[in-house]
Amino acid sequence: MPELPEVETTLRGIEPYLINQRIAGLTVRNRHLRWPVDAQLERKVQGQIVTALRRRGKYILISLEQGHLIVHLGMSGSIRVLTPDIAPQKHDHVDLLTAAGRVIRYRDPRRFGAWLWTQQNPEQHVRITNLGVEPLQSEFNSEYLYQQSRKRRVKIKTLIMDGSIVTGVGNIYASEALFRAGVRPGRGCYRVNFAACQRLVDSIKLVLDDAIAKGGTTLQDFTAIDGKPGYFRQMLLVYGREKQTCYECGARIRKVVIGQRASFYCPDCQQ
DNA sequence: AGAGGTACCTGGCAGC
DNA sequence: TGCTGCCAGGTACCTC
Numbered sequence: 376m377p378e379l380p381e382v383e384t385t386l387r388g389i390e391p392y393l394i395n396q397r398i399a400g401l402t403v404r405n406r407h408l409r410w411p412v413d414a415q416l417e418r419k420v421q422g423q424i425v426t427a428l429r430r431r432g433k434y435i436l437i438s439l440e441q442g443h444l445i446v447h448l449g450m451s452g453s454i455r456v457l458t459p460d461i462a463p464q465k466h467d468h469v470d471l472l473t474a475a476g477r478v479i480r481y482r483d484p485r486r487f488g489a490w491l492w493t494q495q496n497p498e499q500h501v502r503i504t505n506l507g508v509e510p511l512q513s514e515f516n517s518e519y520l521y522q523q524s525r526k527r528r529v530k531i532k533t534l535i536m537d538g539s540i541v542t543g544v545g546n547i548y549a550s551e552a553l554f555r556a557g558v559r560p561g562r563g564c565y566r567v568n569f570a571a572c573q574r575l576v577d578s579i580k581l582v583l584d585d586a587i588a589k590g591g592t593t594l595q596d597f598t599a600i601d602g603k604p605g606y607f608r609q610m611l612l613v614y615g616r617e618k619q620t621c622y623e624c625g626a627r628i629r630k631v632v633i634g635q636r637a638s639f640y641c642p643d644c645q646q
Numbered sequence: 647a648g649a650g651g652t653a654c655c656t657g658g659c660a661g662c
Numbered sequence: 663t664g665c666t667g668c669c670a671g672g673t674a675c676c677t678c
Contacts, residue, residue: 378671409654409674433672450672451656466656485655487672502674529649538673545671635651637669652676662666 377448379510379543380586380607382433385454389479392456393425393437397474405468409449409489412469416492420444420471432506432542436497443497449487455480506542510579515541517573524564524572531567532560533634535579544579547614548586550639552578554613559645560638561631585610613639 377385398420406412413419423439430436437444448454457478463470464482469490471479481490493500508514523540524531532553535544544552553560555578558571567575586607612622616639617630626643 381671407655409672447672449655450670483655484657485670485672487654527648533649536672547671634649648678650676650678653674654672656670658669660666660668662664 377433377452378545378548379433380583381591382435382448383430383587384591386428386430386435389454389456390428392473392477393428393479395424397424398422398471399474400472402470403468404463408468408483408486410491412490413492419492431503432538434503442492442494445491445493445497445500445502447489449483449485451485452481452483452488505539507538507540510541510543510583515576517569517576520576521569521572524567527564529564530560530633531558531562531564532638534564546636548582550614551612552582554640554645555582557645560633560640613641615639
C-alpha cells in the first residue's frame with residue numbers, strides 16, 4: 376500500500392494530533408510485526424511529550440523527550456486518528472493514546488510494518504543510516520542519478536527503487552515516473568543517458584509531489600488518517616493498465632516482471 | 647561488492 | 663458456494 380506519498384500523507388495527518396502532546400499510554404495488541412515490538416515500549420513512552428515528527432524515506436520518526444519511535448507501514452499498514460470509544464478491529468495492532476483523548480491507531484494486516492524504538496539519534500539507527508537520498512530534496516538530481524547509474528548493471532527501474540540509492544520510490548510511482556520520462560523500465564541503467572536521467576529525476580519529483588497533493592494513491596485499502604481514500608489513482612497512466620490503451624499514443628500498455636515486481640510501460644512512448 | 651532470489655504475512659480475487 | 667492458486671503498495675537478508 377504505502378509509498379512515500381502515502382507515508383507523507385499519513386505524517387501530515389497525525390502531526391497536529393501528536394506534536395507537543397503528552398502520551399497517555401501505548402497499547403500493543405500484537406508484537407509480531409516485522410521485528411518484535413520492544414517488550415518495554417509501553418513503559419518507555421508513557422507520560423512523554425512528542426517533540427517532533429518527520430519522515431525519512433518511508434519511515435515516520437516520532438521524537439519524544441527521551442527517545443524516538445521509528446514507524447514503518449510496510450505493505451499494508453495505515454494509521455487513523457480516532458477517539459477511545461471506537462473498538463479496535465482484527466488487525467489494529469498498536470494504539471497511541473494522547474492526553475488530549477485521541478487514539479492514533481495502527482492497522483497492518485500483513486504485519487510487514489514496524490514500530491521500533493531508539494534512544495540514540497534516529498539518523499544513526501541501522502534502519503535509517505543506510506537509506507539513500509530523499510527524492511524530493513535537491514541532493515537527488517540528474518548528476519547524482521547519472522553517476523549512480525554508471526556504477527551498476529541493474530535495470531533502471533530496479534535502480535530507482537533501490538532504497539540505498541534514493542529512498543521512497545516504490546513500485547507504482549517507479550512505473551509512473553518512467554512512463555513520464557519516456558524510459559523503459561527494463562533498460563539497463565548504464566544505458567540511460569544524461570538527458571534521460573534528467574527527465575527521470577524531474578518525473579520522479581513531479582509524480583511524488585502530485586501524489587502528495589492528492590492525498591496518495593488508494594488501490595485496495597489505503598486510507599488517510601480520516602479513513603478516506605487517496606485520489607491519485609485516477610492519475611495513474613500505466614500502473615495496473617496492462618492491455619489498455621496508452622493515453623498518449625493509443626498503443627497497448629505492456630506488463631513485464633522486473634525484480635519480481637509487476638512493471639507497466641508503453642512500448643511506443645518509452646524506449 | 648553486486649545481483650538476484652527468498653522470506654515475512656494476510657486478504658482479495660479469478661478460475662474451476 | 664467453496665476450494666486453490668496467484669497476486670499485492672516493502673525491504674531485509676541469504677546465496678552465488
